[in-house]
Amino acid sequence: MSHIDTLRIAERFTGLSAEQRRVVYDKIRTQGLGIGQFPILKRTDSQLSTCSPSYAQLRQWFLWRLDPESSAYHITGALTLKGLLDTDALRGSFAALISRHETLRTVFRDDGDGEVMQVLQAESNFSLHEVDLGHMPKGERESAIESQVDQLCNAPFDLEQGPLLRVGLLHLAEEKHLLVVVMHHIVSDGWSMQLIIDEFAAGYSSRVTGEDWQPPALPIQYADYALWQRQWMEAGEKERQLSYWQVELGDEHPILQLPTDHPRRNDGHYYAARYHMVLSEPLISRLRTQTKLRVPPCL
Incomplete structure (x- = not known):
């Protein structure tokens, strides 16, 4: 066809x-x-400002209503910026991002009948959170940075009022800054974060250098x-999809009993750690070969 x-x-x-x-x-x-x-x-003109959410957004709405204070579904990222910073250009770059991507100025409202709708606002109430830490003694600055980042990343979002994009700019020295970007998972995901950062960087560079940069028009939102x-x-x-998974997973779903060294916390907050391992080149080569063999030709 x-x-x-x-x-x-x-x-x-x-x-x-x-x-x-x-x-x-x-x-x-x-x-x-x-x-x-x-x-x-x-979508049609009648659905430009208000329309139904996706099923993923519906799940996120349910989880947020269940625990509005949770930060479990916050998507976060940070960039260290070195050199003289043009704050106006930085604000302009994020304003352009929000104007270009409808999801960054979307909020969610109960329609009164037990359903939720996504509301696409013409303008966002986004604001840049700036904090100057450059005057602090070096010994105190690290804990202040940690505290500010924690607040930016874990402060709850209001899905009904927005904005669901939060940007913090920490001034650490005259030519050193930390840019923190936080979005709620209902309007973003890990893959989208990299797109946001890349587009911001290109927009900021064009504003600082005076070059004409226009991203291609988005065919859909x-x-x-x-x-x-x-x-x-x-x-x-x-x-069709439900039937497929019922066949694949069967009717019995036993609880996976994993041994733990202490009870799970009731509030769902946990500390994470990162472990680094270095794999040998022969092993990496064999893994890549195995991966290629497992990927269906149609993909």
């Missing part, structure tokens, strides 16, 4: 009622087609994907 054909079906599918979508879904399944073969379309996912899932894809 050509791209034009799948595009035509996708456009027709979007305009159908829920019952009609199920009929179309059953038909394309009999033809051996999957939802991944149909493009994600821009995350809200477009959320609508696409919900329409296909409700048409029958949800039942």
